[in-house]
Amino acid sequence: MTHPTGSLLTAVDLHKAYGPTVALDGAEFSIHPGEVVAVMGPSGSGKSTLLHCLAGIVPPDSGSIRYNGQEMATMTDAQRSALRRSEFGFVFQFGQLVPELTCVENVALPLRLNGTPRRTAERAALSWMERLEVDGLKDKRPGEVSGGQGQRVAVARALVTDPRVIFADEPTGALDSLNGERVMELLTEAARTTGAAVVLVTHEARVAAYSDREIVVRDGKSRDMERAV
Numbered sequence: 001m002t003h004p005t006g007s008l009l010t011a012v013d014l015h016k017a018y019g020p021t022v023a024l025d026g027a028e029f030s031i032h033p034g035e036v037v038a039v040m041g042p043s044g045s046g047k048s049t050l051l052h053c054l055a056g057i058v059p060p061d062s063g064s065i066r067y068n069g070q071e072m073a074t075m076t077d078a079q080r081s082a083l084r085r086s087e088f089g090f091v092f093q094f095g096q097l098v099p100e101l102t103c104v105e106n107v108a109l110p111l112r113l114n115g116t117p118r119r120t121a122e123r124a125a126l127s128w129m130e131r132l133e134v135d136g137l138k139d140k141r142p143g144e145v146s147g148g149q150g151q152r153v154a155v156a157r158a159l160v161t162d163p164r165v166i167f168a169d170e171p172t173g174a175l176d177s178l179n180g181e182r183v184m185e186l187l188t189e190a191a192r193t194t195g196a197a198v199v200l201v202t203h204e205a206r207v208a209a210y211s212d213r214e215i216v217v218r219d220g221k222s223r224d225m226e227r228a229v
C-alpha cells in the first residue's frame with residue numbers, strides 16, 4: 001500500500017500494541033483538506049488509538065503517517081508538538097477545559113501558548129465564541145456552564161488557531177441528542193468556512209451523518225465506506 005496523492009494526512013499499514021493487546025493491525029487512513037471523515041467502529045476496535053497516532057500523540061509500532069507529505073516518524077518531538085500546536089485542533093468527549101480559567105481564557109489558551117499577546121488572543125477567542133454562540137459565557141468558568149455549552153467552548157478553542165486538521169474524539173459523547181447535533185452543526189459549519197479537515201471519532205451513526213466519508217475500524221483494521229448518498 002502506498003500513500004494516496006493529494007491527501008493532507010495519510011496513514012499506511014499502522015500497527016500498535018499495548019502489551020498483548022493489539023490496538024491497530026494494519027489500519028489505513030487518508031483525508032483531504034476540508035474533508036470531514038468519520039472514524040466508526042465498536043468499542044475497543046482502535047478508533048482512539050488511530051486518532052492519537054494520526055495526531056502525533058502516540059507513536060505507532062510500525063507503519064507510516066504523513067502530514068503534508070512529511071513523514072511524522074522523522075520529525076523530532078519538538079517538531080511534532082509544534083505541529084500539534086499550530087496545525088491541529090482537538091476536541092475530546094469531555095471538553096477538557098482548564099477549570100481555573102474563564103471560558104474566554106480557555107479559548108485563547110492555544111494562541112497564548114503560541115506566544116500571542118493576551119488582548120489579541122482574547123479578541124480572536126471572542127470572535128470564535130460568537131460563532132459558536134457562547135460569547136455570553138466568556139467570564140464564566142467551565143464548572144458554571146452546561147455540558148453542551150462547554151463543548152461549544154471546546155470547539156471554539158480547537159478552531160482558534162485556524163488549524164488545518166481538527167481531531168474530534170466522541171465530541172458529542174457526553175451530550176443529549178439535541179445538544180450533540182448543535183455541536184456537530186457548528187463544528188462542521190466552522191470547518192467548512194475555514195477549510196479545515198475534521199477527523200471525527202464516533203460510534204453514533206447520527207453523528208457520523210455529518211461527515212463526507214466514513215472509515216470503519218474493526219479489530220484494528222480499517223475499511224473505507226463509500227457513502228450511498
Ligand SMILES: Nc1ncnc2c1ncn2[C@@H]1O[C@H](COP(=O)(O)OP(=O)(O)OP(=O)(O)O)[C@@H](O)[C@H]1O
Nearest residue numbers: 018021022023042043044045046047048049050203
Ligand atoms: N494506553 C493504553 N494502554 C493499554 N491498552 C490500551 C491503551 N489504549 C488503548 N488500549 C487498548 O487498545 C484497544 C483499542 O482501544 P481504543 O481506545 O483505540 O478503542 P476505541 O475504538 O477508541 O474504543 P472506545 O469506542 O471504547 O473508546 C482496546 O483493547 C484498549 O483496551
